[in-house]
Amino acid sequence: MASLTRRKTRSQWIGRLAGLLGCVCLLAAGAGLWFTSQRDPHIERQPVVMEADLRVHTVSAPARQAPNTVEAYYPLEVGRYWIYLRHDAVRGTTTEVERRIVRRERRDERDIYFFDDGTVAYREGEKVFEIDPEGGVNVVLADAPPPSDSYVYRSQGLHIEKEIGSRDTVLEAHSRRYENCIQVVTHFRRAEASEVMSYASYYSPGIGLVGREIWPRSGREPTEVLLAFGTRKL
Amino acid sequence: MLYTYFAVLCAVLCAVSAVAETATTRVVAVMSDGVTSVQLEAGTAQGLQPGVSVEILREGEHIVHPLSGAVLGVPQEPVGTAEVRRIDNGRAVAVMTKTYSTPRIGDMVEFEPMYPPSEEKSEESPAAVAQVIERVRGLEKDIESYQKTQKTISAYPVFAQQVWDEMGAIKSYLVTIDERLIALEAQQGEDRQHLAQALREERGGQDAREVTIRYDEDTDVRLQIAGKTLVISVENDSLHLEEIAVDTATAVSLDDVQENAAGDWAIDYGSLDLDFDGEFLESPWVLGGIFVFIFGLTGIAIYIIKRRYDDVMGDLDDYDQDFSDEDFDEDFDDEFEDDEFEDDESDGRYGAR
Numbered sequence: 025m026a027s028l029t030r031r032k033t034r035s036q037w038i039g040r041l042a043g044l045l046g047c048v049c050l051l052a053a054g055a056g057l058w059f060t061s062q063r064d065p066h067i068e069r070q071p072v073v074m075e076a077d078l079r080v081h082t083v084s085a086p087a088r089q090a091p092n093t094v095e096a097y098y099p100l101e102v103g104r105y106w107i108y109l110r111h112d113a114v115r116g117t118t119t120e121v122e123r124r125i126v127r128r129e130r131r132d133e134r135d136i137y138f139f140d141d142g143t144v145a146y147r148e149g150e151k152v153f154e155i156d157p158e159g160g161v162n163v164v165l166a167d168a169p170p171p172s173d174s175y176v177y178r179s180q181g182l183h184i185e186k187e188i189g190s191r192d193t194v195l196e197a198h199s200r201r202y203e204n205c206i207q208v209v210t211h212f213r214r215a216e217a218s219e220v221m222s223y224a225s226y227y228s229p230g231i232g233l234v235g236r237e238i239w240p241r242s243g244r245e246p247t248e249v250l251l252a253f254g255t256r257k258l
Numbered sequence: 259m260l261y262t263y264f265a266v267l268c269a270v271l272c273a274v275s276a277v278a279e280t281a282t283t284r285v286v287a288v289m290s291d292g293v294t295s296v297q298l299e300a301g302t303a304q305g306l307q308p309g310v311s312v313e314i315l316r317e318g319e320h321i322v323h324p325l326s327g328a329v330l331g332v333p334q335e336p337v338g339t340a341e342v343r344r345i346d347n348g349r350a351v352a353v354m355t356k357t358y359s360t361p362r363i364g365d366m367v368e369f370e371p372m373y374p375p376s377e378e379k380s381e382e383s384p385a386a387v388a389q390v391i392e393r394v395r396g397l398e399k400d401i402e403s404y405q406k407t408q409k410t411i412s413a414y415p416v417f418a419q420q421v422w423d424e425m426g427a428i429k430s431y432l433v434t435i436d437e438r439l440i441a442l443e444a445q446q447g448e449d450r451q452h453l454a455q456a457l458r459e460e461r462g463g464q465d466a467r468e469v470t471i472r473y474d475e476d477t478d479v480r481l482q483i484a485g486k487t488l489v490i491s492v493e494n495d496s497l498h499l500e501e502i503a504v505d506t507a508t509a510v511s512l513d514d515v516q517e518n519a520a521g522d523w524a525i526d527y528g529s530l531d532l533d534f535d536g537e538f539l540e541s542p543w544v545l546g547g548i549f550v551f552i553f554g555l556t557g558i559a560i561y562i563i564k565r566r567y568d569d570v571m572g573d574l575d576d577y578d579q580d581f582s583d584e585d586f587d588e589d590f591d592d593e594f595e596d597d598e599f600e601d602d603e604s605d606g607r608y609g610a611r
Contacts, residue, residue: 039564046557049550056547136324146324161321161331179331218280218370
């Protein structure tokens with residue numbers, strides 16, 4: 025009789041323990057769902073404020089090793105797009121514009137990428153040559169060629185010099201943070217003139233151009249800020 | 259694009275400030291006697307003087323357009339900088355002050371020309387020449403003022419033309435909107451007709467059933483069911499429909515119903531903020547939550563089954579125990595003998611009471 029009572033009591037306790045465990049599991053499941061809904065990573069595009077907001081910091085120690093290849097700083101692939109906010113200080117206008125790679129063509133053993141605005145770009149060595157429809161040439165480089173640590177060329181009557189400023193720049197633009205950006209400072213002047221204008225471009229690894237501003241900084245708005253980017257593929 | 263911006267900047271720059279010009283020449287000889295020096299093709303006449311700093315560049319392979327083959331630019335590798343020390347036979351000799359690579363004959367040289375100040379002529383101009391100069395200056399002023407006036411006048415037609423073009427664009431835009439509205443109205447009418455026809459066909463093709471609900475004396479609500487179609491009609495017009503206040507946090511309004519690009523209908527549940535697509539299920543937290551939820555339900559089910567089992571088995575055990583107990587047999591016998599059965603002496607036989 026006593027053994028039967030003990031057995032009955034034991035089985036009751038096991039049942040209660042199982043029920044308690046079930047309740048605890050239900051509570052844990054509810055807490056997990058709530059926690060997941062709280063940290064649901066909705067990547068939404070920030071509302072477009074027609075104001076080029078760009079903050080640039082140069083950190084002393086890079087967070088991680090920055091790449092030296094131009095493929096990393098200017099990824100070229102069909103479907104990739106960038107939306108920029110361009111501020112024209114001369115005209116006083118701010119324009120939102122999208123650039124998109126729409127086609128790739130293989131010619132003379134190199135890939136030529138076509139943008140929707142008529143620009144063509146191709147990679148040659150550690151440089152990307154970007155040619156706009158008017159024939160202007162922009163060279164993107166991830167590493168300054170020795171020994172002068174700059175790349176100089178002449179195009180459309182302009183004498184243009186590109187040099188690497190820093191490799192560990194952090195940019196904050198429209199609530200986004202871009203780390204390990206490379207700063208490329210461009211000095212240009214008319215070929216027969218000596219007055220030099222400069223601007224700095226910032227390229228983020230895996231993204232491309234994220235910002236451009238007059239150099240040296242004068243407190244004015246940047247000329248170009250990245251709003252959104254991505255790849256559209258069918 | 260970008261170079262248009264650069265060109266505008268350059269133009270402004272040139273208009274605002276006086277720009278120092280640069281000139282170019284070539285290296286014609288390279289001398290290396292301890293110190294590397296170069297002989298340049300230009301001399302005093304081209305603006306080279308002792309002390310002038312020059313930049314030596316080497317042109318590389320031309321930048322050509324990948325499609326048209328047009329030459330668009332020339333890379334210029336910096337070779338170094340040099341300082342002009344003397345002028346020999348109309349050619350400047352410069353000593354390298356900074357060297358990136360060894361200079362070669364044919365390298366390009368850039369410099370800012372400096373000319374010695376010209377000697378002022380002290381001769382007095384004749385009176386006639388002075389008059390002519392005065393007249394020319396007056397004419398120059400007149401021309402400048404005329405050009406300014408001409409610019410102002412010529413700007414008005416351009417502005418008027420721009421306004422006219424803008425108005426034309428707005429007009430065409432309005433016409434387009436009007437046409438689209440008309441087309442939309444026509445489309446809406448067609449859709450209504452199609453819907454009514456579809457309802458009629460569906461109702462006519464199948465056995466329609468009809469239910470009339472009498473709400474009160476003046477109100478009859480008729481429900482007509484045919485296939486998958488339910489038509490609700492109010493026979494009398496005294497039925498008032500009132501909107502029920504719905505919690506805005508969970509209400510699904512018709513505005514949230516959006517047609518997606520694929521043509522399917524999707525409902526945006528607004529503030530519920532639950533996205534049950536693939537990413538939601540891929541989250542380890544969600545998978546863990548689902549697993550724990552199932553485990554919990556299983557535990558509760560086990561608990562209930564176990565409890566029920568214990569109840570049943572407990573009763574059976576009690577029954578067996580009572581049945582097998584010796585006292586039970588004795589009591590049973592006693593009861594059987596004393597209470598349950600009595601000797602019916604009158605009849606001489608046992609009978610159940």
